[in-house]
Amino acid sequence: MANLETTYLGLKLKNPVIAASSELTGNVEDIKKLEAAGAGAVVLKSLFEEEIQMEMDQMKQQMTGRPYIYPETMDYMDEAFEEDQTRKYLRLIKEAKEAVDIPVIASINCVSAQKWTYLASEIEKAGADALELNMFILPTDFSRSSVDNEKIYHDVINQISSEVDIPISAKVSYYFSDLGPALRRLSETRVKGLVLFNRFYAPDIDTDEIKVTNGHVLSSASDIHLSLRWVAIMANRVECDIAATTGIHTGNDIVKQLLAGATTVQVASSLYRNGVNYMSELIAELSAWMDNKGFDSVDDFRGKLAQQKSTNPAAWERAQFMRNFSHFTRHK
Numbered sequence: 001m002a003n004l005e006t007t008y009l010g011l012k013l014k015n016p017v018i019a020a021s022s023e024l025t026g027n028v029e030d031i032k033k034l035e036a037a038g039a040g041a042v043v044l045k046s047l048f049e050e051e052i053q054m055e056m057d058q059m060k061q062q063m064t065g066r067p068y069i070y071p072e073t074m075d076y077m078d079e080a081f082e083e084d085q086t087r088k089y090l091r092l093i094k095e096a097k098e099a100v101d102i103p104v105i106a107s108i109n110c111v112s113a114q115k116w117t118y119l120a121s122e123i124e125k126a127g128a129d130a131l132e133l134n135m136f137i138l139p140t141d142f143s144r145s146s147v148d149n150e151k152i153y154h155d156v157i158n159q160i161s162s163e164v165d166i167p168i169s170a171k172v173s174y175y176f177s178d179l180g181p182a183l184r185r186l187s188e189t190r191v192k193g194l195v196l197f198n199r200f201y202a203p204d205i206d207t208d209e210i211k212v213t214n215g216h217v218l219s220s221a222s223d224i225h226l227s228l229r230w231v232a233i234m235a236n237r238v239e240c241d242i243a244a245t246t247g248i249h250t251g252n253d254i255v256k257q258l259l260a261g262a263t264t265v266q267v268a269s270s271l272y273r274n275g276v277n278y279m280s281e282l283i284a285e286l287s288a289w290m291d292n293k294g295f296d297s298v299d300d301f302r303g304k305l306a307q308q309k310s311t312n313p314a315a316w317e318r319a320q321f322m323r324n325f326s327h328f329t330r331h332k
C-alpha cells in the first residue's frame with residue numbers, strides 16, 4: 001500500500017488530508033470520529049476576534065444602561081467576557097489533545113493585530129500543535145490602499161510569531177490586487193504554511209422577496225478551480241507549505257491538488273454533506289489512485305503539474321476562452 005505520510009508545518013501527518021476548520025471540528029466527539037476515519041490532522045473551528053469584540057460591545061451597552069457603572073467595572077467586564085470565550089476555546093484544545101493523537105491545529109479568525117494577540121501564547125500553552133490565522137480583510141474601505149490592507153496581514157503574523165514557538169499558517173483569500181507577489185511576500189514571513197483559499201459567507205439575492213439573503217454555505221465541485229490554479233502557480237514559488245482548500249470533494253480532487261503542488265488539503269463541505277466518516281473514503285480513493293499509478297509516496301507525484309514543472313505552464317495562466325473553445329456548440 002502507498003505511503004501517504006506528509007510533513008506539514010513541520011508536523012508529521014500520516015496523510016495529507018486535513019479536516020478544515022468548521023463546526024465539525026468544534027467538538028471533541030467529531031474530532032475523535034475524524035481521527036478514527038483517518039484524518040491526517042484537524043484544524044479546530046476558529047475563535048473569532050470580531051465575534052468576541054461584538055459580544056463585548058453588546059455587554060458594554062447593557063452595562064451602561066444600568067446606573068452607577070464605574071469605568072473600571074467596564075474594563076473588568078472586557079477582560080471577564082473575553083476570558084469566558086477564550087476559556088471555552090482553550091478547553092476545546094486541551095480536550096482534543098487528550099482525545100486524539102493526530103496534530104490539532106488551533107485557528108483564530110483575525111482582522112487586526114490588536115488586543116487579542118496575547119491569546120496565541122495561551123493557545124500554545126493549551127497544547128495546540130500549530131496555529132492557523134484565518135485572516136480576511138475585504139477591500140471595501142475606500143480610504144485604504146492595497147498596501148495598507150496587506151500591512152495588516154504582516155502586522156498580525158509578525159505580532160503572533162513573536163509570541164509563540166508553535167508553527168503558524170495563514171489562511172487567506174484571493175482579494176489581493178497582486179495576488180501572486182502578495183502570497184510570496186506572506187510566505188517570506190515566519191509563517192510555515194499558506195492555506196489557499198478560505199471560503200466565506202457570501203450574500204445572495206432572493207428575487208421573489210427582493211431582498212438580500214445568505215448564499216450557499218457549502219462549496220460546490222466547480223469551486224476547486226480557483227485554488228487549483230493558484231496552488232499550481234505558487235508551488236515552488238513560496239517559501240512555505242501550501243494547504244489547498246475549497247471545493248475538494250473527492251479523492252480525485254485531492255490528487256489534483258497534490259499534483260498541482262499542495263502539501264496538504266483541507267476539507268469541510270464534503271464532510272458536512274456525507275458525514276465525518278466520509279474522510280475514510282477520501283483517503284482510500286487517494287491511496288487507490290497512487291497504487292494504480294505506481295506511486296509509493298506522495299512526494300513521488302506532488303507538484304508534478306505545478307506551473308514551474310509543467311510542460312505546459314501557459315495552461316495555468318490561460319484566462320480567455322479564445323479560439324481553443326471555438327468548436328463549442330450550443331445546446332438546443
Ligand SMILES: Cc1cc2nc3c(=O)[nH]c(=O)nc-3n(C[C@H](O)[C@H](O)[C@H](O)COP(=O)(O)O)c2cc1C
Nearest residue numbers: 020021022045046134199219245246247267268269
Ligand atoms: C459551516 C462552515 C463553517 C466554517 N467555519 C470556519 C471557521 O470557523 N474558520 C475557518 O477558517 N474556516 C471555516 N470554514 C471554512 C472551511 O474551513 C473551508 O476552508 C471552506 O469551507 C472550504 O472548504 P470546502 O470547500 O471543503 O468546504 C467553514 C466552512 C463551513 C462550511
